[in-house]
Amino acid sequence: MVVAKLQEKDKGFLERRRHLLRLGAAGVPMVLTLKASATEPVHSALDCAFVIPSATNILVDVDGKAWIGDGDIQEKNSGELKTSDVTSFKQNAEFVFPSGSAPDQFRPDECSTGDDDDYWGNDCGWGNDYDEPTGDNDDQGSCQADPDRNTPWFEEEGEDGEPGNRGNSYSGSGNDYQHGGKGKGKGKGDDDDGGSAWTDCYKFYQISSNTTISPADYLSGNGSWNLSGANGLYLALAGKYLDTYGNDGGFPGISCLLSILNYLEYQ
Amino acid sequence: MKNVALSDLPPETVKRLLSEGRLYLHLGPYVTALSTKDAGVREFLTDMYQDCSILVGEEALVDFSLEVRAPNLVRRYIRRQIVADPGFYFPAVPLPVKLGPLCLEMGMNLCVALQSFRQAIFHAGVVSDQKGGIVIAARSGGGKSTLTAALMEEGFRLLSDEFAILCAETSFLLAYPRPVSLKNQSIDVVRVFAGADQVSDRLTGTPKGDIAYRRLRKSDLETANLPAKAKLILFPRFQAEAAPAVEKMDIADAAMQLIASSPNYQVIGEPAFHALMQMLDGVEAYEITYGNTEDSLMLVKDLWEAVDG
Amino acid sequence: MTVSANPNNDHWLWGVYTNHMVTHSFGDTTFVYNRQSGTTHIFNLVSMAMIEFLSEKPRSMNEIIRDFPAYMGVDAAECPAGVVRRLFGELDEIGLLELVQS
Numbered sequence: 001m002v003v004a005k006l007q008e009k010d011k012g013f014l015e016r017r018r019h020l021l022r023l024g025a026a027g028v029p030m031v032l033t034l035k036a037s038a039t040e041p042v043h044s045a046l047d048c049a050f051v052i053p054s055a056t057n058i059l060v061d062v063d064g065k066a067w068i069g070d071g072d073i074q075e076k077n078s079g080e081l082k083t084s085d086v087t088s089f090k091q092n093a094e095f096v097f098p099s100g101s102a103p104d105q106f107r108p109d110e111c112s113t114g115d116d117d118d119y120w121g122n123d124c125g126w127g128n129d130y131d132e133p134t135g136d137n138d139d140q141g142s143c144q145a146d147p148d149r150n151t152p153w154f155e156e157e158g159e160d161g162e163p164g165n166r167g168n169s170y171s172g173s174g175n176d177y178q179h180g181g182k183g184k185g186k187g188k189g190d191d192d193d194g195g196s197a198w199t200d201c202y203k204f205y206q207i208s209s210n211t212t213i214s215p216a217d218y219l220s221g222n223g224s225w226n227l228s229g230a231n232g233l234y235l236a237l238a239g240k241y242l243d244t245y246g247n248d249g250g251f252p253g254i255s256c257l258l259s260i261l262n263y264l265e266y267q
Numbered sequence: 268m269k270n271v272a273l274s275d276l277p278p279e280t281v282k283r284l285l286s287e288g289r290l291y292l293h294l295g296p297y298v299t300a301l302s303t304k305d306a307g308v309r310e311f312l313t314d315m316y317q318d319c320s321i322l323v324g325e326e327a328l329v330d331f332s333l334e335v336r337a338p339n340l341v342r343r344y345i346r347r348q349i350v351a352d353p354g355f356y357f358p359a360v361p362l363p364v365k366l367g368p369l370c371l372e373m374g375m376n377l378c379v380a381l382q383s384f385r386q387a388i389f390h391a392g393v394v395s396d397q398k399g400g401i402v403i404a405a406r407s408g409g410g411k412s413t414l415t416a417a418l419m420e421e422g423f424r425l426l427s428d429e430f431a432i433l434c435a436e437t438s439f440l441l442a443y444p445r446p447v448s449l450k451n452q453s454i455d456v457v458r459v460f461a462g463a464d465q466v467s468d469r470l471t472g473t474p475k476g477d478i479a480y481r482r483l484r485k486s487d488l489e490t491a492n493l494p495a496k497a498k499l500i501l502f503p504r505f506q507a508e509a510a511p512a513v514e515k516m517d518i519a520d521a522a523m524q525l526i527a528s529s530p531n532y533q534v535i536g537e538p539a540f541h542a543l544m545q546m547l548d549g550v551e552a553y554e555i556t557y558g559n560t561e562d563s564l565m566l567v568k569d570l571w572e573a574v575d576g
Numbered sequence: 577m578t579v580s581a582n583p584n585n586d587h588w589l590w591g592v593y594t595n596h597m598v599t600h601s602f603g604d605t606t607f608v609y610n611r612q613s614g615t616t617h618i619f620n621l622v623s624m625a626m627i628e629f630l631s632e633k634p635r636s637m638n639e640i641i642r643d644f645p646a647y648m649g650v651d652a653a654e655c656p657a658g659v660v661r662r663l664f665g666e667l668d669e670i671g672l673l674e675l676v677q678s
Contacts, residue, residue, distance in 0.1 A: 053326050
């Protein structure tokens, strides 16, 4: 705040202040608070929901890296995913989120079949970058760091992923049919089908078309998030998107989520 | 995705897209996914919004999703009713199905008022010319829409009849041209000066009396990407038989009234404060009292002539 | 610790959360946006003078009552303690006053 000196003022100015002091002595308030018609809209904002118009699928790896796209992936009963489908899904993904984006409960429990990133490329952590022809074999060097966060309350690890990251207590099984969508896959698979044709290093989540997500459904009374199911994962990633890119269109539902985060901010 | 005029789409395509919720109406800063199976709403939309841009493609990134539908299955067939569903709960009485167009318009207003999180919204009409913008603040019975429609006939371009949409970054007003909502006597007034063909059929028995819409102009749509810098804020007051009068307002009073009219000022927060303050630094505000449209036009023209370009 | 209920202790110094405030003036009227509450307030010349007075340096309640009239350019009779206390209360109620030392 720039505080201007008021000492050098004209006589009229001083007289106006005297007049206001007399009003003050008569009990007239000296501060007026504007009551914008905001309460109802804020609550309506909290009630907002958004529709995911077409089928949306999310692939998550053991490091919490996530890909969103509309491709399908074959899955065995054991939860293992067909590697060629995984490759194709990753290559055609509409959104890619860096490691640590998907919260722990959405990641595969373990990765016993090995991650074939040196084969598939394009993952931070292992192998060369498929998309980087000049590959330097420096795994981390070829991996773009997470963008800076503008929001000071963002915690990089542990609580990562929940929308806005301020509630900090979410829970969930990753497979909550009540909230729509379904979580597929499980961490440990067998290798009976041999080779790298199938992998247990990913979990695959599907959200069917025209699914309505009401973020407030995942919010507890004390303002913390309880994210579960495919829809919960979607919200977690939307929160990541918001942290990185802001409300810059591009990600369905982001405005709705922002309204809720703003609401929480003002509480 | 590509843009086409609504009138360029075959009727069966419009019908299909609407029934699938994939008619993406691109107006000013917003894309709205519209959904309805109601023939009356569809007819109104294809008529009044015929020159509007539609995003055509499998899916679009949208700001709002709005469905105009029956409140429940029974009311789809028996004593048919219709509601606007913007995707969040908002208390609203279902209307008879013949008022579908009103539902559509109210629903679109609701979306902008309560789901815009990048622009500060104030309840006002906005017109502009090369000098800048005139904000016509809403007051009950003040005649905002009639004055807005009258100024359109005087060569001003329409930015919005319902909302002053203030860009938080630039403090410029954004255009969101929609059909101008006219109530009761103002319907005939606008029919006279704009031409009967420029006004929609009258909807009778609405909660606000009779309502009709002044048709969108192609020129306003073509310039909808041009923002305007506010130069003048008017607070109109219609009083039958009143002599025309102008009173200069303190800008602080204008600011107070605008903030009070905003559905999202508090949600946007500090950027809205900055944008509003910056906008108000360059404007003058007046309360104008008038008894007929001619007088209001005369007053506004005089005030506008005095404004620096 | 409840501080606003009894601010008269001389060991308590009061300042202003200047970082919480964004101001914009139109003539004698100042719009104040409070970042912490998200609320916009309208200050007149007297309330703004108090903000500026307390922004200079933190003061005890007794100092405020004693020195504010002179800062305003009026004598104590024109700016009685009751008015100053009420103004102080109004500013404290909207969360702009900071207890800077105890």
